[in-house]
Amino acid sequence: MPLSPADDAFADALAATLAPDTLRRAEPRYLEEPRGRWAGAAGWVARPRNTDEVAGIVSACARGGVGIVPYGGGTGLVGGQVCGADQPASLILSLERMTAIRAIYPQENVLIAEAGAILADVQAAAAGQNRLFPLSLASEGSARIGGLLATNAGGVNVLRYGNARDQVLGLEAVMADGTVWHGLSRLRKDNTGYDLRHLLVGSEGTLGIITAASLKLSPRPTATGTALLTVTGPEAALSFLALARDHLGEAVSAFELMHRTGFDFLAETLPEVRQPWAEPPNWVVLIEVGLSGGADPQAGLEALFAAAHAAGLVSDGLIAQSEQQARDFWALRERIPEANRRIGAVSSHDISVPLGAIPDFIATCGPALARIGTFRINCFGHVGDGNLHYNVFPIPGETRGDHDDKRAAIKACVHDHVHALGGSVSAEHGIGRLKVDDLERYGDPVKLAAMRAIKNALDPNGILNPGAVLRRL
Amino acid sequence: MPLSPADDAFADALAATLAPDTLRRAEPRYLEEPRGRWAGAAGWVARPRNTDEVAGIVSACARGGVGIVPYGGGTGLVGGQVCGADQPASLILSLERMTAIRAIYPQENVLIAEAGAILADVQAAAAGQNRLFPLSLASEGSARIGGLLATNAGGVNVLRYGNARDQVLGLEAVMADGTVWHGLSRLRKDNTGYDLRHLLVGSEGTLGIITAASLKLSPRPTATGTALLTVTGPEAALSFLALARDHLGEAVSAFELMHRTGFDFLAETLPEVRQPWAEPPNWVVLIEVGLSGGADPQAGLEALFAAAHAAGLVSDGLIAQSEQQARDFWALRERIPEANRRIGAVSSHDISVPLGAIPDFIATCGPALARIGTFRINCFGHVGDGNLHYNVFPIPGETRGDHDDKRAAIKACVHDHVHALGGSVSAEHGIGRLKVDDLERYGDPVKLAAMRAIKNALDPNGILNPGAVLRRL
Numbered sequence: 001m002p003l004s005p006a007d008d009a010f011a012d013a014l015a016a017t018l019a020p021d022t023l024r025r026a027e028p029r030y031l032e033e034p035r036g037r038w039a040g041a042a043g044w045v046a047r048p049r050n051t052d053e054v055a056g057i058v059s060a061c062a063r064g065g066v067g068i069v070p071y072g073g074g075t076g077l078v079g080g081q082v083c084g085a086d087q088p089a090s091l092i093l094s095l096e097r098m099t100a101i102r103a104i105y106p107q108e109n110v111l112i113a114e115a116g117a118i119l120a121d122v123q124a125a126a127a128g129q130n131r132l133f134p135l136s137l138a139s140e141g142s143a144r145i146g147g148l149l150a151t152n153a154g155g156v157n158v159l160r161y162g163n164a165r166d167q168v169l170g171l172e173a174v175m176a177d178g179t180v181w182h183g184l185s186r187l188r189k190d191n192t193g194y195d196l197r198h199l200l201v202g203s204e205g206t207l208g209i210i211t212a213a214s215l216k217l218s219p220r221p222t223a224t225g226t227a228l229l230t231v232t233g234p235e236a237a238l239s240f241l242a243l244a245r246d247h248l249g250e251a252v253s254a255f256e257l258m259h260r261t262g263f264d265f266l267a268e269t270l271p272e273v274r275q276p277w278a279e280p281p282n283w284v285v286l287i288e289v290g291l292s293g294g295a296d297p298q299a300g301l302e303a304l305f306a307a308a309h310a311a312g313l314v315s316d317g318l319i320a321q322s323e324q325q326a327r328d329f330w331a332l333r334e335r336i337p338e339a340n341r342r343i344g345a346v347s348s349h350d351i352s353v354p355l356g357a358i359p360d361f362i363a364t365c366g367p368a369l370a371r372i373g374t375f376r377i378n379c380f381g382h383v384g385d386g387n388l389h390y391n392v393f394p395i396p397g398e399t400r401g402d403h404d405d406k407r408a409a410i411k412a413c414v415h416d417h418v419h420a421l422g423g424s425v426s427a428e429h430g431i432g433r434l435k436v437d438d439l440e441r442y443g444d445p446v447k448l449a450a451m452r453a454i455k456n457a458l459d460p461n462g463i464l465n466p467g468a469v470l471r472r473l
Numbered sequence: 474m475p476l477s478p479a480d481d482a483f484a485d486a487l488a489a490t491l492a493p494d495t496l497r498r499a500e501p502r503y504l505e506e507p508r509g510r511w512a513g514a515a516g517w518v519a520r521p522r523n524t525d526e527v528a529g530i531v532s533a534c535a536r537g538g539v540g541i542v543p544y545g546g547g548t549g550l551v552g553g554q555v556c557g558a559d560q561p562a563s564l565i566l567s568l569e570r571m572t573a574i575r576a577i578y579p580q581e582n583v584l585i586a587e588a589g590a591i592l593a594d595v596q597a598a599a600a601g602q603n604r605l606f607p608l609s610l611a612s613e614g615s616a617r618i619g620g621l622l623a624t625n626a627g628g629v630n631v632l633r634y635g636n637a638r639d640q641v642l643g644l645e646a647v648m649a650d651g652t653v654w655h656g657l658s659r660l661r662k663d664n665t666g667y668d669l670r671h672l673l674v675g676s677e678g679t680l681g682i683i684t685a686a687s688l689k690l691s692p693r694p695t696a697t698g699t700a701l702l703t704v705t706g707p708e709a710a711l712s713f714l715a716l717a718r719d720h721l722g723e724a725v726s727a728f729e730l731m732h733r734t735g736f737d738f739l740a741e742t743l744p745e746v747r748q749p750w751a752e753p754p755n756w757v758v759l760i761e762v763g764l765s766g767g768a769d770p771q772a773g774l775e776a777l778f779a780a781a782h783a784a785g786l787v788s789d790g791l792i793a794q795s796e797q798q799a800r801d802f803w804a805l806r807e808r809i810p811e812a813n814r815r816i817g818a819v820s821s822h823d824i825s826v827p828l829g830a831i832p833d834f835i836a837t838c839g840p841a842l843a844r845i846g847t848f849r850i851n852c853f854g855h856v857g858d859g860n861l862h863y864n865v866f867p868i869p870g871e872t873r874g875d876h877d878d879k880r881a882a883i884k885a886c887v888h889d890h891v892h893a894l895g896g897s898v899s900a901e902h903g904i905g906r907l908k909v910d911d912l913e914r915y916g917d918p919v920k921l922a923a924m925r926a927i928k929n930a931l932d933p934n935g936i937l938n939p940g941a942v943l944r945r946l
Contacts, residue, residue: 107715108828108859130719152664163662165671166639181919186827188858189636190897191625191675192912193904193942194924198638198671202664219722242580246603249692249765250723292722294776295768303767354659355581385661386581424663431665439665446654450931451667457930458923469666 003466004065005088011044014060014091022046022053030092033082034075034139035341035348037434040082043089045071049097051172051180051211058209058463059178061091067466068093070205072147073118075139077350078432080151080204080468087467095146098211101125109217110169110186115146115210122215131217134161134253138334146210152202154428156333159384160253160290161218163428165201170214173200176207176459184214199454204430205465207458221251221290225297226326229305229317230281231257234383235359236313237285241384243311244287247304251295254288255384261393262336262380269342273335274328276318285314285383286333288326336380337389344400345391346375347410352387353423365390365417372409387427390414415442431469440471476939477538478561484517487533487564495519495526503565506555507548507612508814508821510907513555516562518544522570524645524653524684531682531936532651534564540939541566543678545620546591548612550823551905553624553677553941560940568619571684574598582690583642583659588619588683595688604690607634607726611810619683625675627901629806632857633726633763634691636901638674643687646673649680649932657687672927677903678938680931694724694763698770699799702778702790703754704730707856708832709786710758714857716784717760720777724770727761728857734866735809735853742815746808747801749791758787758856759806761799809853810862817873818864819848820883825860826896838863838890845882860900863887888915904942913944 004010015023023046031040048054061068067090069083083090098114101122105111106129113122119140126133135148137155147153149171153164161167170185183197200208231237237257244252263280266273291297301319308314320326340348353361366377374395381389392410394400403410415425415438425438440448455462455470466472477483488496496519504513521527534541540563542556556563571587574595578584579602586595592613599606608621610628620626622644626637634640643658656670673681704710710730717725736753739746764770774792781787793799813821826834839850847868854862865883867873876883888898888911898911913921928935928943939945 105827105829107711109718110827152668154662154664158662162639165668166635175919175923179919179922181923182917183920185897186859186895187825187897187900188828189627189631189825189855189860189900191627191899191901191903192897192908192916193675193920194680194927195625195638195671195675196920196923198668199927202666202668207667219718221722238580245582245692247765249694249763251765290722291768292720292724294773295764300767352660352662354578354583355661356578382662386659387662422659424658424660424665426664427660427662428664435665443665444655446648446652447656447666447669449652450648450654450669453930454667454672454927457926 001065001461003067003088003463006044006066006091007089010064010066014057017056017060018053019049022048026092029074030071030094031082033079034077038079038082041085041089043092045092045094047094047097051174054174054209054211055178055180057093058174061463062177062461065461065463066091067463069465070150070209071095072115072144073139073142075143076147076151076432077429078434080430080432080465082433084433084467090466093209095144102212104129105186106131108186111215111217112184112212113145113215114212115144117145119143119145119148126217130220132220133167133215134218135164135167138337145213149201149210149213150203150205151430154382154387156254156256156382158382159255160250165198167216168197168201168213169216171197171200171210172212173208173210176464181208184212186214204432204469206455206469207464219292222292223297224288224290225301226288226320226329227301227305227317228276228329229285229287229314231283231285231314233283234362237283237383238355238358240285240308240313243308243313244304247307248289248300251289251291252287253290254286256286256333256381257383258284258286258333258336258380259378261376261378262339265339265343265378266332266335269339270335273331275332286329340378340391343393345393346400346403347407348391349414350427350429351390351414351418351423351425352385352427353418353421355386357421357423358383358386361417361421365414368413368417369410372413373403373406433468436469436471474538474934476540476561476936479517479539479564480562483537483539487530490529490533491526492522495521499565502547503544503567504555506552507550511552511555511557514558514562516565518565518567520567520570524647527647527682527684528651528653530566531647534936535650535934538934538936539564540936542938543623543682544568545588545617546612546615548616549620549624549905550902551907553903553905553938555906557906557940563939566682568617575685577602578659579604581659584688584690585657585685586618586688587685588617590618592616592618592621599690603693605693606640606688607691608637608640611807618686622674622683622686623676623678624903627855627860629727629729629855631855632728633723638671640689641670641674641686642689644670644673644683645685646681646683649937654681657685659687677905677942679928679942680937692765695765696770697761697763698774699761699793699802700774700778700790701749701802702758702760702787704756704758704787706756707835710756710856711828711831713758713781713786716781716786717777720780721762721773724762724764725760726763727759729759729806729854730856731757731759731806731809731853732851734849734851735812738812738816738851739805739808742812743808746804748805759802813851813864816866818866819873819876820880821864822887823900823902824863824887824891824896824898825858825900826891826894828859830894830896831856831859834890834894838887841886841890842883845886846876846879906941909942909944
């Protein structure tokens, strides 16, 4: 059944049932996405204050057959939060007013946050109780919990703590018919039926709207160490990772690989970012360890460096001697995406491959792309998780616009390489609206059939985030 | 639509399509369950050798409208593996011949095992590569991976490493229509659509039949320490756990609470189990820590004991001085279930509550039960996860049979207390056929509706493990 538009008549009728100022015309910020690749159609945004209001809005949309686009911090990179003009206008449902941290149980390592809570605020609330909420990523100052869970966000601490889904004990969510699932469990173990929590996490708002989450906190490591090490290449980086985990177990919290291209881009576009070398190395690993039980991370990193150097894996290295220096090392990694945006990528890829396939991927994909054109490749990312951001840029003097005609071929080349190695064409950003075609092309057909059956079962009229993840037939 | 029975005519027709000896009449062992509470109806068992054969058998059952009961190691405690006589006979599908460890990738911390692989064999294969497969429980010598994942098994290491589902990177599974989902991912990050993996894990064979799994391995701690500590009560045990995690972070691998009743039962039924005290204490904690990075667990436990003693949380303690002593400490915990069986419980409960609610639960449930009758209560378990085995026994001189008339009231009393505290009436054993009523009584109605919709979507004819988890309508 085709959807009805969230037009003025619908909005007027809905507004009459809601508190004043809940519904209004969507300002441009609701219609944009961070990379500025496309714009949403003008329409209405609802900003409920509590779960009952969300349920009321969803019920009204269910009765009217009107689509809903759930909206968190708006930081998603695959257009899951932007309704395209090819669909009848959806109602944007922003969780921005539901920002409460409802409760915190330090002894239980549990925190209950509403969907609109900003990640940095949740981290701070946990830290205030000497606990760690380990989800951490570049947009943490504006990304909201609901969106982070709906997209199963990744970030820099996945190696040790897992993805966003691994931080969730329970959910409260509004289903497509407006009913509310009260699942804010504080339990570590609960085997009573299908895991609806993990089904909603990562479903990008297409199966239900998360309104609150019960989040798992972790102990805070008592001491942290950070080092920047020059490795001979991706293969050596992986051997070094294995060595680090043999030495330090799961204390290895982050393990990021960076190619020289990133440092060149930083020098070119953000010269204020301090680089601790005269000539950037070709491949650098940023490692962070967090230890407990009185162990000394400095000594651990020194012993690790000595062993890795003896094994020929690392040629040079800096162990941060202060918190400031650790922050400087991290700034190198964290400001690369900004440098990338200033250069302007022809095509960006958020991919993962099995760890052992990383060297093969890097060795073969670059030459294959060179057959399409002459580009600069910035390959960096969470190599400990097999997750690379593999972005293709014009050479100096050219712009991304010069290569518009090659973008599809570049993307297909990268994704075909990834797929052939058993990898994923969306490691941490999700499908959204950008990668619906990719999912159809590369996804397992039996999994896709199951996904369609589940979508149809839980949202038979297809009102939840229409066109995201699965094509609306 | 009612199911057709897996009768001789169906078996004859199916056998003609299969390799010889794949199908035979089910011996009694397929019709029993460990507690001997009920028996399955006689029938046929299929023992396929590979995934294609599983798919062929499921396709034949789909065409014939015949139910299938997937069968692993047969160690489940809620009857998920036993088809009752109230249904048309189902075909038992045993994965016992699919025991291969297909591959192991030590550098990636990945192991791929078929569903019939026995847990202890998977642990050993991981250890052979200096890796840890952390899932560990009493039945690990006979429980099989497929069943362990289908039931999202728990065990003693959940505190540090999570439940069975947290060890899974990907699955291969046969769906209700006989199609095969090829999802044996080795990826740590893959956000391409709904998480079918987590939906099948814990669905107890009602949504698909797991044929193989890609499992996550962990670094092996370089040094382990074990201690047995007398605590003043459950409240002190929880404060001690918080203190232990402040001291040692996630190095706390196991944290088990035991009540004196368990030691009395051991003395009564298994006197060969050495007990390190003249008079058993009322409450004892068994703690295990596994450290990396050169830290000394002995020293860590000593410092922890000193701090806990100063805080008045522990009154006495033994730190294992040898591996043998550590094994002796663990034997106390691991042989309690056997002692329980010898005593004979009137009613057993596998429950969890929020950590902070444990003292309240223990303080209130016992007196409530005393209003039903005079019993001995053995309360022990994975208190670090909020998971207690809370089992009710006759007093000396009486038998469980003397209290058959009180069993329902006891169970309702325990489960009502658990539910009122936000707990779960099945923490780690699952629903199976034993707890279908409990799920209907205590489950969130919106979650139940979603579960039924999902079951109907993925198994529209209801052939997969009929009557388990959800009532067949």
